[in-house]
Amino acid sequence: MIYIKNNEIYAELLKITSKDNIKKNEPMKYHTSFHIGGCADWFVILENEEKIKKLVLLCSTKEIPLYILGNGTNILVKDNGIRGIVLKVNLNSVKVKENENENENNVEVTVGAGKKITVLAKELAKNGISGLEFASGIPGTIGGAVYMNAGAYGKEIKDIVISTKYIDNNGSIHIINNEKQKFEYRKSIFNSKIGVILETTLKLEKGKIDQIEKQMEDYSIKRKNSQPIGIANAGSTFKREKDFITAKLIDEAGLKGFSIGNAEVSTVHAGFIVNKGEATAKDVLELIEYIKKQIYIKFKKEIHLEIEVIGE
Ligand SMILES: Cc1cc2nc3c(=O)[nH]c(=O)nc-3n(C[C@H](O)[C@H](O)[C@H](O)COP(=O)(O)OP(=O)(O)OC[C@H]3O[C@@H](n4cnc5c(N)ncnc54)[C@H](O)[C@@H]3O)c2cc1C
Incomplete structure (x- = not known):
């Protein structure tokens, strides 16, 4: 619950960092490998521990929701975005x-x-x-x-x-x-x-x-041969399960290439959902539900998300 007004939040954020590091209504599609997601109310980039501490204290005392972002490669941000503050952790030492x-x-x-x-x-x-x-x-x-x-x-x-x-x-x-x-x-x-x-x-x-x-190059070749390259995605959509490989079941269910809107089950790796261009989070979520249902109908197995779905 946000108890303080936007201009008050901005004034507080300016006490922590310069205006270049504060963005209001920032589209999260610019910060996720899926290239999907509505706006974060506030997007703040901080490069040292002291500033991060100040932000954490601001959020806890004023009850402002805080979401922490890495490189945005394992998340799906919903179409109405994120309320509160998204912190991009820029600690690189x-x-x-x-x-x-x-x-x-x-x-x-x-x-x-x-x-x-x-x-x-x-x-x-x-x-x-x-x-x-x-x-x-x-x-x-x-x-x-x-x-x-x-x-x-x-x-x-x-x-x-x-x-x-x-x-x-x-x-x-x-x-x-x-x-x-x-x-x-x-x-x-x-x-x-x-x-x-x-x-x-x-x-x-x-x-x-x-x-x-050489070892890194070998791994890189393996990835290039087995994963969709040059198309937006967030890695494996679902976790591997203890007794089966989820991507294999999705493939066996004939779902490679199946799409809803612009979200598609990758034709290269059935475990990945790709954004063919301008896909919405709604497209991806509907596709996820469809896949889950098909796997249950065909194999009586439940599968679980690896990506994290956030926002509204
Ligand atoms: C092409 C592709 C290939 C991939 N291959 C693999 C793979 O082989 N193996 C694998 O495990 N994953 C893989 N992934 C998924 C993803 O890269 C990993 O899960 C990665 O660890 C996510 O890191 P991130 O910085 O992007 O986190 P984000 O997606 O930004 O965030 C993920 C979660 O971590 C939290 N978080 C991030 N930073 C912090 C922090 N400083 N403090 C507290 N919480 C934090 C976020 O709040 C969020 O809950 C792949 C993704 C893609 C797009």
Whole structure:
């Protein structure tokens, strides 16, 4: 519930950051890989912890809803947009701590939550630091990857996280270890909206630059051969289930290429829904419901969303 008027919100936001970092009625389609979504009432980009703390406190004291955005690659924003403030976390620092014992290969890398994984993976590779190759093609941020426990090729972010620093909804800072982050398949403690992830420390190791780059290139080729490229999407729409691969069932149900409005089940990978151009969230949601129903009718199986649906 918003108790303060728009001009008051703007005045408060100006105490935190410059007007260039504050946007009113910002179309979320500009900030999501689906290229779909109505406007956020307020869209704020913040680049340090102090400012993020001020914003969190503003939102909690004034009861303004706060939504945290990474790179927008796992979300579907509804057509009427998001009430309150969307925070784009722009923390991009990378701190490398090598083990002082020369015989040990361990390297601890502490990364700001807004850092894009694709960029980080390339920087680490150039510096001969191995361990993030599996995630090098995931188009989200470190914060989004921790929140989702993102994974690929048999590995998940939980396998390399040592600890994560976050600010809770009352403005207190915490650093929690891997176990306390309660990682599960595409899930972590952060799904309970406990706060804003600020940075994460990863357990990596020294490696050979050419081997790391070769591994990343192999993964990249695999992705290009199996996923829709050059067309807007938000990755896998549905989670894998314990006893079956959801995308396989969608394919077996003959749904590849099936569309509602401009939302289509990818002809390349049945697990992806693509935006053929100007699709609405309504199109995507109707398609999701249609797919769920068909899978239930044909296989008596229930399937669950991997993407997060937000807004109104
Ligand atoms: C082409 C394509 C391929 C993909 N391949 C994979 C894959 O192989 N494996 C995989 O796991 N995923 C994949 N994804 C999905 C997506 O990239 C991941 O889930 C990614 O981790 C989402 O990160 P993001 O920064 O984009 O998060 P967003 O989509 O911006 O947000 C996702 C959730 O994280 C929360 N969040 C983000 N940052 C923070 C923060 N700092 N603090 C608190 N909460 C935060 C948001 O509030 C939201 O709830 C793919 C997506 C696309 C488009």
